[in-house]
Amino acid sequence: MGASDFSNLPHIGEALRRKEDYRFLTGAGNYTDDITLANQSHAVFVRSPHAHAVIKSIDIAEASKMPGVVGIFSGKDIEGKMGGLPCGWLINNPDGTPMKEPMHPILAIKKVRYVGDHVAMVVAETVEQAKNAAEAVMVDYEVLPALVSVADAAKKTGSTTLHDEAPDNQCYRWVLGDKAAVDNVFTTAAHITKLDLVNNRLIPNPIEPRVAIGSYSRGTDDYTLYVSNQNPHVERLLMTAFVLGLPEHKVRVIAPDVGGGFGSKIFLYAEDVCLTWAAKQLNRNIKWTAERSECFLSDAHGRDHVSHAEMAMDKDGKFLAMRVHTDANLGAYLSTFSTAVPTILYATLLAGQYTTPQIYVEVDAWFTNTAPVDAYRGAGRPEATYLLERLVSRCAWEMNLGQDEIRKRNFITTFPYQTPVALQYDTGDFHACMDKARVLADVEGYAQRKSATEAKGKLRGIGYSSYIEACGIAPSNIAGALGARAGLFECGEIRVHPTGSVTVFTGSHSHGQGHETTFAQVVAARLGIPVDNVDVVHGDTGRVPFGMGTYGSRSISVGGAAIMKALDKIETKAKKIAAHLMEASDADIEFANGEFTVKGTDKKIPFGQVALTAYVPHNYPLDKLEPGLNETAFYDPTNFTFPGGTYICEVEIDKQTGEVKVDRFTAVDDFGTIINPMIVEGQVHGGLVQGIGQALLENCVYDNETGQLLTGSFMDYAMPRAGDFPQFKLDTVCTPCTHNPLGTKGCGEAGAIGSPPAVINAVLDALAPLGVKDFDMPASSSRVWEAMQKGSAPQDVQAPSLAASTQGRPAP
Incomplete structure (x- = not known):
């Protein structure tokens, strides 16, 4: 069929x-925390208060005597007895040598590498007893200098080394494309546009925190792990084969209702393994439910790229070649899919919707004293789209072309289309998405709305973003050749x-x-x-x-x-x-x-x-x-699917306060065959909220000296609310996928991919009359106000002084 x-x-x-x-x-x-097993005890983790330190000693004597304590485990209990948490994607350097893979123990062995690192697990009859005992665990640390910023890591400043296996803190260097051919095009191009930008670090924050229950049966020698996770079979495979060395058929993983994940629950986390392993050691069922503050510290974070991009064009604004260099922050340890995000899932999408003949990309990935960074809604695709669509709008302004016009001049029109960055698009209609978006957004009426805004003493700007996404990573044999350590x-x-x-x-x-x-x-x-x-x-x-x-x-x-x-x-x-x-x-x-x-x-x-x-x-x-x-x-798919679309955003900016209001937002997507339009609309709404949240509000900030997380709660990390958004205008175009029987393409991440550059392009369009030429996310009120005063944007989105005062707002 x-x-x-x-x-x-x-x-x-x-x-x-x-x-x-x-x-x-x-x-x-029926969520994991709703499950209560017989003979169930509770775990609390002792976490490092330091970003980088040697563990000189751990004294559990007093804690072990406290009421209700069943057991306490630390790194010495697991050292040499099991493997570390595995990374699921191998990346090779240009010379063919493999990336550096330092061990990621489930409990820190001799050293901690980020605030929140797992030092010990306390198990007691009740959560309160476990908390009390955890506070009594005495850890003697020798504090070391912390390396926090990926920009600092790339500069190789200081003598801080996180892992002996990576003395310069570099995990890998990865390249894609023909550098000589691209450089040759740049030597003769009529115009070159350059852009430096940061894709700010995010904390996922699903409604349901991470939860796990480890269970063991002496009668059958079977383990059961109840866990809030997006892929239980992969969780079981990684835990049994690579960490605990258990027969896979002896472990059952059950992931019941899951209250949001956005990628942050794909991974095998240390807590899941600790509970499973300790259930046998204590012959007890053990539950752990993360508190929100733990989620901020220890859930895998997203994004955190620093990039330089250049586009070479002819005199008419046709794209000739692009070159990109990105420094990617991997955090303190490699997470399950972390190495694939800045490479296979990022660089291969940098062609976007455009017929750029030549593209060359370099990616340097670094270890820092921060929480591990891994896939978060879109996983590499938002980072690629943000860079490309910011660059394309900058090209338009420098060439004195409309944001829509430069895109239409460079759209791909013939399919299938082989990009210069490995992927081949099977189908699409980018002009149709653009045309429908312009009508739905009433672009013809923009000038009148702009005049009305200016009459109120405010600024108005319009921003475009034409994204493409690769969904359903495939096929397994190709992914395997590119480093995947599992089937797809x-x-x-x-x-x-x-x-x-x-x-x-x-x-x-x-x-x-x-x-x-x-x-x-x-x-x-x-x-x-x-x-x-x-x-x-x-x-x-x-x-x-x-x-x-x-x-x-x-x-x-x-x-x-x-x-x-x-x-x-x-x-x-x-x-x-x-x-x-x-x-x-x-x-x-x-x-x-x-x-x-x-x-x-x-x-x-x-x-x-x-x-x-x-x-x-x-x-x-x-x-x-x-x-x-x-x-x-x-x-096993024969190719990715390729959703695409055009988003148009209009913002109003208050000149006195710098407050940015998203006044209108239009999204036209091509998802191929749509099974249930109501569900698709809900997915797009959710993605738009997360994407616009990144553009205007969210920003994970560490203190650059101590490595302390400054945005460790909702008081300092601003989450979007319903009142931050207008009524979204949505529509679709349908070009069915040609290689799956449903003709579907995937819709869950699109909103988060296409919206951030549309918002920031609109902000820059509004600020252009004041001389502001560049701006990185998030466009919070104080940052926008500061940019308006200076006529240019602040460059360091991780400046500690911006943490509490500009990122957060009081709870309602």
């Missing part, structure tokens, strides 16, 4: 309310029950995307049964075949495609059963709208009758078919 055929089926494109929302809205959800397929199992209802088991996982509804729509549409007759099961390695989980907007395009392949097998077998029942050849059987018919006749039977026959085989071709109607399929 082709994508075009599928999109015409009932339930596809229907805005059904989410099946899962009833339990969430009525308090009936997905699994789907369809169990048709005797009454014709269906249970779907998927290796994907939901943390707010509505998979229980969307996947049910796909199955119901294909089988011609009611959506309510389809249940979806995910998140349990004991029930679901091996799958790769949810990240990178892969669920419907990869997980849904695996389900479609399983449905192909169901249909093939069901046709043979129907042919037997109607005394026809299975080659003459057609299936549509839940009925099997014999071509050229009026003979037909419903899907339910075939399902019942499969399990009550009184009239059944047992010599040819086994009873039952269950099928499993794996799907």
Whole structure:
């Protein structure tokens, strides 16, 4: 069944309310912290108060005597007994040598490397007892100088070394493209635009903090880990094979309802391993629930790039070549996917929507005394889009062209299109997205709105961003050649029950995307049964075949495609059963709208009758078919999918205070086939909020001398609120993906990818009359006001003086 055929089926494109929302809205959800096991104790972690220090000694004598204490573990208890947390992507240097991979122990051994590093785990009967005992653990530290800024790491200033394996603190250097060819183009270009910019560090902050429960059964020698995680099979694989050395089949990982992840719950964290390991040591079930302050300190952070970019153009503004250098902050240790984010997921997207013939990229990745940095909603794609779309708008202004005009002059128009940075786009219509966005945004009326704003004594600016995203990382063999240490397929199992209802088991996982509804729509549409007759099961390695989980907007395009392949097998077998029942050849059987018919006749039977026959085989071709109607399929994509779109933002800026108000925001996206437009709209809304939040409000700041996290709570780290946004105007264009059976492309990250440059371009457009030529996120009021006074933007987004006064605001 082709994508075009599928999109015409009932339930596809229907805005059904989410099946899962009833339990969430009525308090009936089952999150990890809702689970209470028998004989359950509680863990609290002693965390380093220093960014960089030698652990001289740990005294647990008094803490061990305190009421309720069951056990206390530190680095000496695990040293030499297990491996460190693994990194899932190997990056090689230009000379072929591998990146530096220092060990990341689950409890610090001899040294701590960031504020919040795990020093000890205290287990007690109650959380309060564990907290009291944790405060009594005495740690003697020898404090060392801290290296915090990635810019400082790149300058190789000072003598601070985090890991002996990387004496200069560099993890790797990675390049993509033909440097000589690009440099040659720059020597003859009519115009060159240059840009320095920072992509500010973010803290994910999902509503549900990280939670884990480790359990062990002496009777069966089995472990169970309940955890708030986006990919339980990968969590189990990494923990068993690389850290604990346990047989995989002896460990079950269950990820029930997950209250948001945005990438921060993809990873194998130290706490998960500690609880699993200690459950056997103590023969107790052990629960740990992170407090919000712990999340700020120890959840993997996102972004944190410092880049220089240049675009060479001809006299008409046609792009000829681009070169980019990026210094990427990896934090103190390598996290699960961290090395792929500034390389495979970033540099390969720098072509964007444009026909730039030559691109050369250099990436230097550095260790610093900060929390590990890894994938966060978009993972490399927002960083690439921010750099490129800021650069493109700067090119427009320098060439005296409109932001829309320079984009249209350089859009790709012929597909498939091979970019100079490895990826090949299969389909798209970038002009259609731009045209629809301009109409929806009422760009023709902008001049009138600008005059009205100026009459109020304020500034108005308009900003464009035309993004492209790569979703559903694939295929496995290519990813493997590029350093991936795991497959990138997905699994789907369809169990048709005797009454014709269906249970779907998927290796994907939901943390707010509505998979229980969307996947049910796909199955119901294909089988011609009611959506309510389809249940979806995910998140349990004991029930679901091996799958790769949810990240990178892969669920419907990869997980849904695996389900479609399983449905192909169901249909093939069901046709043979129907042919037997109607005394026809299975080659003459057609299936549509839940009925099997014999071509050229009026003979037909419903899907339910075939399902019942499969399990009550009184009239059944047992010599040819086994009873039952269950099928499993794996799907490994042949390419990424490539959503794209154009976003247009208008801002108003108060000259007296520097306050930036997003007055209008328009987003037109191409997601290919849309299964449920209501869910897609919700995903876009959420992404826009996160992206605009980065542009205007959010900024993770460490003290550059001590490595202390200055934005360690919502008092100092400003999260966006509903009142910060206008009513978004959304629309879509559809060019179906050509290489998956659904024609889908992925939508979960788009809003966070395309919106930050649109906002900052609008801010710069508004400030241009005052002489402000550059500005980095976040555009907080005081920073904008300071830029207006100076006629240029402050350059250091990590300046400690900006932490409390400009990033946060009091809680309501």
